[in-house]
Amino acid sequence: MKKILLISSIALVLLGGCASNQHVSTQSNVANIQSKPLISPSKSASAAKPRDDIQNEIAQCIQAVNEGKTAQSIDGTIFALDSANPSSKFLYSSPNKLTTDETVLLSKFKRETQKCRQIAMKIQNPSLRKVYQNYFTKIDRVYDDLIYKKITIGVANQERSLLMNQFKMQFLDALNK
Secondary structure, eight states, X not given: OHHHHHHHHHHHHHTTTOOOSOHHHHHHHHHHHHHSOSSOTXXXXXXXXXXXXXXXXXXXXXXXXXXXXXXXXXXXXXXXXXXXXXXXXXXXXXXXXXXHHHHHXXXXXXXXXXXXXXXXXXXXXXXXXXXXHHHHHHHHHHHHHHHTTSSOHHHHHHHHHHHHHHHHHHHHHHHHO
């Protein structure tokens, strides 16, 4: 149960910025997370301990970034980081592209997330490390496309939400291997 809570909180912190209009699917994903065993019985408790420590460190780092001034500035203006934000629904369909100030803000946010990515490189499980690396690579493309005005804020929010959902599924798959 402790591991389920840990993984759920890591996923929620990491993906907490994911607000989607698909509340039912998000709730069913949480139900699926809780019903699946997260670590196979053949794994020893000592082998799981370092992974838990690193994942906790990643979760704490991401939480600190998401609670920071920059993240609070982009929440509701560029990304729907908090689903309770009244702007969330608009952001998923926004036809707007970033202003110069928003571009600077998003670039700063992207830089702030780099420290958390470095922590993820310490993950011992190669499958899990690859899940993180793939997510970071793909989300960087979304950020860059938004910064260089290739996509709208709405498209960026939709892509970000999709990437986060894919990350959740791949994360669980990697843990179950």
